[in-house]
Amino acid sequence: MHKVAIVAMGWYGFRPLTPEVSFREMVFEAATRAYAMADIDPRKDVDTFISCQEDFWEGISIADEFAPDPIGGSMRPTMTVSGDGIQGIVHGAMQILSGISKITVVESHSKPSDIEKIHKIVEFGMDPIYVRTVKSPNVHFLAGLDASKFMKKGYTREDFAEVVRKNKVNGLSSPRSSYASKLSLEDILSQDYVVYPLSKLDIAEYVDGSIVSVLASEEVARKLTDTPIWIDGMYFSSDSTLELSYLGEAEYLTISSREALKMAKVDSPTKLKGGFIDDRYSYKELEHVESIGLNAREMLREGELEKDGDFPVNPLGGHLAKGIPLEASGLSLTLDGFEYLLSGKESAIVASWRGIPTFTGGVLVMRR
């Protein structure tokens, strides 16, 4: 079977506010950096472009009309994915593996600082008759319901605080981590609940950012770089709606990881050297680690998920340190994994989620 690799990634922003650039300029900045790293000209060398975005985040309906030009895709084959960046990576890889393209660019971005009431946009994503009508004072109640159910498996508030401490301190080693800090467990546990069982520190903040990744076929990747990062396995899936999905579990990642690991011929995630796993809520990191087939509680309590543990999870901080760049969230985790592998590590799993109110997630198995 042919292979596909990520040969370059560029990013811009990862700050709570980016008043100096419009979202299109921010994408252009990230694209320029990605193309410089890959040493390619997007107007000549790229076969297809993919942009992952959602109209309501942009404040523009049919926002895909704005997708091509900031990534060099004007008058060129460009498609949009209204979903997470990992879904875009999978689409891009399929284009390469099917022979349609030799180089495909996948972009996603976020500018939540442009959205005055972002919780209203999140609310807009809920079923208008059975869920939105609840008119909850706080949209995170959906995570509260899930976290509360998850705790019944034997997890405690202290476990969630441990994830917050770990990821916020890990983020100090990444230039993208606007929300990194060194906190004690006492600092974290002293916070009021916002929605039970989560405090403000258990909930990742939003962040402005753009990421552009360059995918290439095996033959082209080997010409472009000495260190292609191979995507050995990939998958994304959706559970059902809120009422029909199982709370306290992440079925979307159970399915995605099972299929991605099978594709990568990896029989257990512990054979990999680390995980970049959605942690937009502290408990979600643990739920997601369980969903990919590991005993999260035991591994957390024995320090195996630490940066220097047997299976580091979010060693560069994850969303709790970097923030949530909306549909670029999966690419943010992929970028962390990409840098991790470029630094010499052998392999990693990336597991992303689209956030409330969705039950969609995707997985990549990456190898140096």
Added chain:
Amino acid sequence: MSWDKGKETKSWKDIMEAEKYVYTLGEAGEKFLEGLKEGKIYGRKCRKCGRVYVPPRMYCEDCFEELDEYVTLRSPYIDSFTTIYYDDEGNKLDKPVSIAIIRFEGVKGGLLAYVEGEANQNKNVEIISYDIPLKVKVV
């Protein structure tokens, strides 16, 4: 639309009219609302696999078959709950509110409800207001 005329012009402000929609309930949704008026919770059964769905829907997501008879659901219980202390703007609520997802034995799906009393998982509840959302009381 407006823009701030000054040295620090950095943004363009606009308000989009996006809040007024009419959402069609559909056949199953209408029946569900009729049930609420009658003080009943209707689910709908798949003839092929026997699953009962709530809220009732037109088709079975597993069999992809059109659903059949409506059934009245009984014995609601709390599957999970949360209590909200701060609103979306960071303001502390005068009185925390609890929201739960209510399920019915042997039924696929659930309904959101505000809870009176001390919420806890697997507690049986009594429906005290048949509305969207429901109001329930822990029994």
